[in-house]
Amino acid sequence: MNLAMLAKQGWRVATQEASLLFKLLKGKYFRRSSFSHAKLGANPSYGWRSLLEGRKVLEKGARWRIGDGRSINFWTEPWIPRKTNFHIRGARGLEPLFVSNFIRGEHGIK
Secondary structure (H helix, E strand, O other): HHHHHHEEEHHHHHHHHOOHHHHHHHHHOOOOOOOOOOOOOOOOOOHHHHHHHHHHHHHHHHOOOOOOOOOOOOOOOOOOOOOOOOOHHHHOOOOOHHHHHHHHHOOEEE
């Protein structure tokens, strides 16, 4: 299994939401989530299992570009760079918070 090629395909799925491949996979495997949170599911195809293996490679080396922080969930995304994926643990049931909720101006933190 060529993990570099699978990671490249995973990157395409994660970043090209207008593509036919994204729409097909979204409809079949991750209707209610993003590609980064998609689960293997029951009875997955070989292709889907392989893409999720490629996603593991992406997760090890990918870093968030924060920008305005409106699309990055504060609680569930590994947006703080660490040697291992780092997730902030919050209380369940709280409304979704985004990194933008904690940014003030150009370089400030609320």
